[in-house]
Amino acid sequence: MASWTAADLPDMTGRTVLITGGGSGIGLITARELGRVGARVVLGVRDTEKGRRAIAGMPGDFEVRRLDVADLGSVRSFAQAWSGDLDILINNAGVMDVPPARTADGLDVQTATNYTGPFVLTNLLLPHLTDRVVSVTSQLHRQSKLHVDDFDWRSRTYHRMHAYRDSKLAVVLFSLELQRRLTAQGSPVRSVLAHPGIATTSLAAHSSANVINRFTFLLNDPEHGALPTLYAATQDVPGNAYVGPDGFGSIKGHPTVRRPGRAGLDEAKAQDLWRATAELTGAGR
Numbered sequence: 001m002a003s004w005t006a007a008d009l010p011d012m013t014g015r016t017v018l019i020t021g022g023g024s025g026i027g028l029i030t031a032r033e034l035g036r037v038g039a040r041v042v043l044g045v046r047d048t049e050k051g052r053r054a055i056a057g058m059p060g061d062f063e064v065r066r067l068d069v070a071d072l073g074s075v076r077s078f079a080q081a082w083s084g085d086l087d088i089l090i091n092n093a094g095v096m097d098v099p100p101a102r103t104a105d106g107l108d109v110q111t112a113t114n115y116t117g118p119f120v121l122t123n124l125l126l127p128h129l130t131d132r133v134v135s136v137t138s139q140l141h142r143q144s145k146l147h148v149d150d151f152d153w154r155s156r157t158y159h160r161m162h163a164y165r166d167s168k169l170a171v172v173l174f175s176l177e178l179q180r181r182l183t184a185q186g187s188p189v190r191s192v193l194a195h196p197g198i199a200t201t202s203l204a205a206h207s208s209a210n211v212i213n214r215f216t217f218l219l220n221d222p223e224h225g226a227l228p229t230l231y232a233a234t235q236d237v238p239g240n241a242y243v244g245p246d247g248f249g250s251i252k253g254h255p256t257v258r259r260p261g262r263a264g265l266d267e268a269k270a271q272d273l274w275r276a277t278a279e280l281t282g283a284g285r
């Protein structure tokens, strides 16, 4: 079978998609492609001016709204202001290996951006969702040693890359637990995971070990990096699918359904993490 590309996207006319971090990187490419095939695309971005500049001249039905996924106040106001159906939510926004900092809510910035904020956003938008939630994770979740009882890094010495890996395992645990809950409720909504492999975006801009800029020929370009998200958002994949590149080590290539790391399949850990996150944020109870 020929490799799947954005040329294989179906007509998305009449569908509404929200993509967080849609103003740059893989998120912008995902937004551009979904807009190209007719979707109404809402970009949830922290800098609306930058978002508007990014979509200027792009053909399609786009709307830029302010959303800082690391700030629970911003997440709550965004979700409260949402009206009508939301067919597809794409939790794409993320940061990696950024300097340690706490948000206005006192949360670890990296964990809040990649996991805690998207947990709250998804739970608050669930009543509007008709089709699916796509959560973007990373192969690095396989190397995580997530401490569920301290997932927000309050009692341990902070390690930037460990925090990134842990946040991405938290995304996997969350997405699969969400699917179990949706199935138990008889909901038709799916919860699906995607990962871009390693793609040459600005994600590693803060990273001292910046392999991304040194070995670009081994990696996905951003266009290919967006394909797993586009595939997960539009293809008939099962509600717990993990979509990533089909190449060696799932680093580059075309999208296919793969298996997440074993730690991601731990149901007891997923339930504990859900409870701990609900306790911390008040969402998802």
Ligand SMILES: NC(=O)c1ccc[n+]([C@@H]2O[C@H](COP(=O)([O-])OP(=O)(O)OC[C@H]3O[C@@H](n4cnc5c(N)ncnc54)[C@H](OP(=O)(O)O)[C@@H]3O)[C@@H](O)[C@H]2O)c1
Pocket (backbone or CB within 6 Å): 020, 021, 022, 023, 024, 025, 026, 027, 044, 045, 046, 047, 050, 067, 068, 069, 070, 071, 091, 092, 093, 094, 095, 096, 113, 136, 137, 138, 139, 195, 196, 197, 198, 199, 200, 201, 202, 203, 204, 225
């Ligand atoms: N590139 C890779 O190799 C790779 C590998 C595995 C997973 N991923 C994941 O793929 C996703 C997209 O990353 P990327 O590679 O496209 O990186 P990127 O170019 O750095 O884009 C990240 C996006 O997230 C947005 N963002 C960051 N913090 C935010 C916040 N608090 N609120 C709202 N938006 C925020 C950024 O907005 P600004 O424009 O305002 O900065 C940007 O649009 C991330 O979840 C990342 O972890 C990427």
